Amino acid sequence: MNALRIAIAGAGGRMGRMLVEATLKDAHATLAAAIDQPGAAVLGKDAGEMVGAPCGVAISSDSDAGIAQASCLIDFTRPEGTLQHLESCRRHGTAIVIGTTGFDAVGKKAIAAAAQDIPVVFAPNMSVGVNVVFKLLDVAARILNEGYDVEVVEAHHRQKVDAPSGTALRMGEVVAHALGRDLGDCAIYGRQGVTGERLPSTIGFATVRGGDIVGDHDVLFCGLGERVEIGHRASSRMPYALGSLRAAHFLSRVKHGLFDMQDVLGLR
Incomplete structure (x- = not known):
């Protein structure tokens, strides 16, 4: 089985670090890119060092390049940033797991539109x-x-x-x-x-x-x-990270469409 190539948005944040840790521990996934916003203090640092496991992947603000290297992006940032990443995923044919909350009706419509071309898991909670x-x-x-x-x-x-x-x-x-x-x-x-x-x-x-x-x-x-x-x-953010990786693996088996965690877990 080929390892799933994961990119993580907001890699220097609390949730981002948890996602980095979970990805590095997943035997069937590899960290392809770690992304954070311009000016973030963590830029240039080894993403794995944040969780005590150096991996050779430097945190970058070039989200488009990072997304191009990945088969799936996991994004727990802010609506405006996620929507920009969504368009990049659409251009590169990269799947996306969206754990970001707070979208308005226009944002949700944009997510649904992108899902016509790429696979998307969009859920309010990944646990x-x-x-x-x-x-x-x-x-x-x-x-x-x-x-x-x-x-x-x-x-x-x-x-x-x-x-x-x-x-x-x-x-x-x-x-x-x-x-x-x-x-x-x-x-x-x-x-x-x-x-x-x-x-x-x-x-x-x-x-x-x-x-x-x-x-x-x-x-x-x-x-x-x-x-x-x-x-x-x-009691920790790890359940959200583990659920997100489960969603990413689910998306590797579909070509496009809008899904949530009920689909991922077979609870429909």
């Missing part, structure tokens, strides 16, 4: 465990479809710039779809003052930002006399 939770939420919502109020609570580190998290929003979408609702019509993203009684058709979201919390997510189905909670706790 295998979180994607199992998505499946459990679908089952729970279909059973607890009457008499239960749904609330989504998420917590992340202080540096996270978007809220609610992409994972929390996806949890809400899964529940809303199972209940035959449109999340855009029933979501409540904040409560303050005299709000009146809770409408039973709504799905509430609460956001916590602080410290170095990697990612906590809980969905509460609150009924009369009982509460069902389905949640996930991440």
